[in-house]
Amino acid sequence: MAPPQICVIGSLNIDFVTYTPRCPDAGETLTASSLAISAGGKGANQAVACGRASFASKDTQNVSVSMIGAVGADDPYYAALLRPTLEGSGVSTTGIKQMKDNQTGSATIIVDEGAGGENRILFVPGANYTGMDNAEAVLATTRDIHLEQGVVVMQGEIPRATTLGLMQHFNDPACRSHLIFNPAPVFTEGIPLSALAGTSVLAMNETEAVLMTKTVQEFLTLPQQTQDLKPEELAPLFHKHAQVQIVLITLGAKGAYYSTITGKQGFVPSAAVEKVVDTTAAGDTFVGYFAAALAEFVATGAPLAGFDAQIDTAVQKANVAAAGCVQRKGAMQSIPFAYEI
Template sequence: MASKPTIQVIGSLNIDFVTLTPRVPGPGETLTATSMTVHAGGKGSNQAVACGKAAFTSTTEQDVNVYMIGAVGNGDPYYASLLKPTLETGGVSTKYVEEIEGVQTGTATIIVDTGSNGQNRILFVPGANQEVTDVQKILDIETTEGVPDVVVMQGEIPRSTVLGLLKAFNSTSQKTAVVFNPAPVFPDGLPLESLKGMAVLVVNETECLLLFKVIEELKGTSSVPREEDLTEYHLDRLTKVIHDRTNISIVVVTLGARGVYFSASEGSTRGLVPAEKVEKVVDTTAAGDTFVGYLATALARHLSTKNKVEDFDIQKAVKRANQASAKCVQRSGAMESIPFGYE
């Protein structure tokens, strides 16, 4: 019997403090909010749970192994009672989550504006996530379970770590596909050089425009569109330059209510997949992470039999990831709002 494909997610683990409010208070204003709840979170752990849940083909069976690599504060009661069990219930192994003395687990304070269709504002305290700095140690962990089919990364661990890992994975001869979601964007940005040879880059509108700015500056021009003017024409133009300069196999741009744009370097596979219609948006907190997790899981399944990212049916994967995100936004919370694959 063939072994299951493997995904390893390197990233942040947080405790989310979520406050629902009918509107966001102005400067110096105090409002009575609707509720405050505590959830397991962090972009890394959210995406790991999205991978894990996407891998459930039934209530008891997973067809992809998912591991979380990151750090929390040692002895944190929220990790033991909430974050760890939530990861494991979501089908994620926590054996490579390090508990570090003398630092707190990362936290996110999330304000959900129910009066503005569930839009959120987030304050992130990195805590132990800032201690994820030993690139060689992470690379050693990566191969403990055999070479992973897919590695997923985001921007809530140190920039130097991410750049070191990207260089290692994208330049190695081993068959590991990197799915990178550079969110939140590092203040110092990312050099295009660091993206060379990557399998999948997933960005939202804001991150896409930052890439536009980098490329236009390299060309000595400044024709960067505004976010509201980001058309399919602009996206075609941008992704063609990205493919040419970095040899990234697939670029995906999430456009919120407008849907998802995708572009593959091989041939002319590109286009816009409309967003799924939902009756009511409750909370958008983990929608993007759900999308990334479902996309990464589809890629891991593909690579377990095909070995080439270029043959991946990106349009089909984007449609399914869209459906999962649509289910997610109709529920409150982060990890607990992510749907299982069998749903």
């Protein structure tokens, strides 16, 4: 049996997080509660979640996790925050390129404490775009880290052209790896059906699921507006028109819905939460924990359809991890290790 392996391809950011009783109106200056500077980026967040999900104990890591991305060369935040957090979570950083004359990506996050920890985010791509603009170069890096049979996790914070090229490669039936695609954010131009076709796992929140239906919209005759469709009505569209094997739709505090191309469907309620502090990395935590469960299954060499027997348990654990995440401040630092939940 091949060792379980995950490769996360995506963004690495420095997060500047401001906590405020409420968001200021236009032209208003408001005294906020606090400022925190921390490691972030959806790619890096999900890599940390994959890594921490694979620790059955403090000394036992069940899945090998690697990160591929780009940062600014000699960036003190990378050396002091990003790399130590990744490596401390069991993530290899050998696939991260340091770019001269480029800045590390950044995110300015406003956390509205008066609205239950809801957040607003401004993203500056930096090296996430300039260093990730060549799909062939990224694929060469996957070969350098000896990715053979495993799980590849991708999001929407690197260039669209690179993302599409990588999706077509990893979704090719000849490829032995399985792609988990989290379209966050959803590209304005959408995802062509040719790139989405055959994706192993499409993981979205409710808003992303509605936006992503535009990818298959030309094939549909809907009796009602897409945004009015329920998760159990949206998911089959991706199975039928894009042959997506597994569709996951997270529903915030309500839980998560899953559907497989073989016909298994289910709703898993969220885990109990005493107090929501910060929702920043909840979705990334969910994706990372699900990816870790899938990677362990893929390593057995069994057909993906066999994961139907484990999917409910995998979603339950991902929900529990996400619930642990929202009760802490920050992005990466709020993601729990598996032995903590």
